[in-house]
Each structure stands twice: as structure tokens, then as C-alpha cells.
Amino acid sequence: MAITNLPTLRQLRHLVALADHGHFGRAAEASHVTQSTLSASIKELEQVLGAQLVDRTKRRVTVTPLGQSVVTKATRLLQEAEDLVETARANQGPLSGPLQLGVIPTIGPFLLPRALPALRRRYPGLKLYLTEDLTERLLEQLNAGKLDVALIALPYDTPGFEHASIGEDAFAVALPESHKLAKLEKIDPERIDEEPLLLLRDGHCLREHALAACRLSGRGQTDTFQATSLYTLVQMVENGLGVTLLPKIALDAGILKGTHVVTRPIAGKSQARDLALVWRKGSARRADFELMAGLLHQALTGGKGK
CATH class of the missing domain: 1.10.10.10 (Winged helix-like DNA-binding domain superfamily/Winged helix DNA-binding domain)
Structure with missing residues (x-):
């Protein structure tokens, strides 16, 4: 032959x-x-x-x-x-060897600092490489084999992928402490719609997640001022340009420290996005990803079980 x-x-x-x-x-x-x-x-x-x-x-x-x-x-x-x-690596032990993790910018800076120390301590053989980008581009890289797994927020269309839930990340209204709505214990979505609403630029899925989770029409959102990060949104709120919606992981990470911005919960239900790890269907490292999802869940909830 x-x-x-x-x-x-x-x-x-x-x-x-x-x-x-x-x-x-x-x-x-x-x-x-x-x-x-x-x-x-x-x-x-x-x-x-x-x-x-x-x-x-x-x-x-x-x-x-x-x-x-x-x-x-x-x-x-x-x-x-x-x-x-x-x-082959799966037989060398859990969470070992190189792993390419993608993460969106509204999660990475706030959750990973809480999760990575424990991850390194428990699995010293893991070599974790991080890529921060928007959801659409992370999924493209995941599909092309440039990433092993991605940390994103759902809902999002993810055909051809599997995922493991990490937990819910609730939204709250952020506004200047002198704002009239700051006197309320909870704020109705209708009242938020009446205010200039500051959101991230198109392409950030948190924008759509926040509007949907908080049942907002978005009629008050302004296209004059759009931010590329949650830190910028906070500064815009402090300067009296409007109100915004912030996820709990950012608040827990101290994003409002040193500002005169306060938060109030939103009245009613369904006020959260779902955080999840996603990977290609059929990946041989599925057990690793599910294990990582469990560790991320512990970091998100402060060690509480699922």
C-alpha cells in the first residue's frame, strides 16, 4: 500500500x-x-x-x-x-495541565479574585490562562478550539455547547445618595423607567440581561452616554447623569467604595442573571469543568452548597 x-x-x-x-x-x-x-x-x-x-x-x-x-x-x-x-490529560488527575478560560468583563474582575486563590491551592498542577472578551467573541473562540471553557452569563444562545450553572447574580438599582428614589426601601421597575438609565454599550450582554431581569422597557435609557465598564457606569451615576443597574458580584467586590452612590433592591421577582461555565459538547474535560463550576459557585455564594 x-x-x-x-x-x-x-x-x-x-x-x-x-x-x-x-x-x-x-x-x-x-x-x-x-x-x-x-x-x-x-x-x-x-x-x-x-x-x-x-x-x-x-x-x-x-x-x-x-x-x-x-x-x-x-x-x-x-x-x-x-x-x-x-x-490523555484527564487521566493525570483533575484540573491539571494548561486550561484556556474565557471570561466576560462584567464577571471576571469581580468573581475570579475570590475564586482563583482556592483553585490554585487545591489544584497546583493547573496552569490557567485567562482571556477577557465579550460573550459573542468568547463563544467564537471556544467553537474554534482557541478556548477550553468560558465563564459567561445566561440566557444566551449557545448551540453546540454544554454548560454548568454557577448561580444567580441579582441586580440592584444604583443611584446618587441624594436622589429622591434613594429614600425608598425598594424601587418599582416603573419608577426606574422614568429615570435616565445608563447602560453598557451594545455588545455587552449585561445590558439585555439587566433590562429583562428587572422587567424594564428601557425607554429611559440614554444613548448619549454609554460606558464600556461597570466602573465607568458608577462614575457617571455619581456625576448625576442618571441611574444604572449593577450586579451583586460587583457590589460585593466593593465597586462603590469611596463613592456617594448607593443601591436599592428592585421590587418584585426575576431580578438576576445566571452565571455559567460553557464548553464544547463532547469535551473530554467535562468532569474538570463541572468541578470548576462547583468551586466558582462556592466563591459566588461564600461557601454555601448548591
């Missing part, structure tokens, strides 16, 4: 990186190799396959239609190779 000359995983990884970045220099940087090394790797792959995968000009790089087909299959092969490695 004739032996078929097969492409290497390294060559396939370089092609996928080039397709992702559309530029040899950026793809090489992302792959931690020199540009000449990546270019040679792509040429070797084309020789192995006997086809041109990339159109090269002085100004741009374009992956050919055949190249795009190869990229799709290469991405799947790389994921399966990574799953093979994960299967």
Missing part, C-alpha cells in the same frame, strides 16, 4: 491562523513563529496537497475557495487533536 504524504498539525494550524488574521505578519505573531517560518509552512502544505490555498500579492493575502474548505476541515481536525490530548 502506498504511503500518503499527510499535512502536519503545525501546517494546518498556520493555515487557520492566516485565514483568521488575513495577514502573514499578524498570523505569525499569533502563532509565535517568524513570518518566514509561517510562509514556508503554508508553501509546504500547498505542496503536500498539490493545490494553491492562498493568493499572495504585495498588498493583501486571500485564502482561495479551496483554501477556505481546507481551513474548515483543518479547524475540525485541530479540535479533535486537542480533544485527544485532553483525554
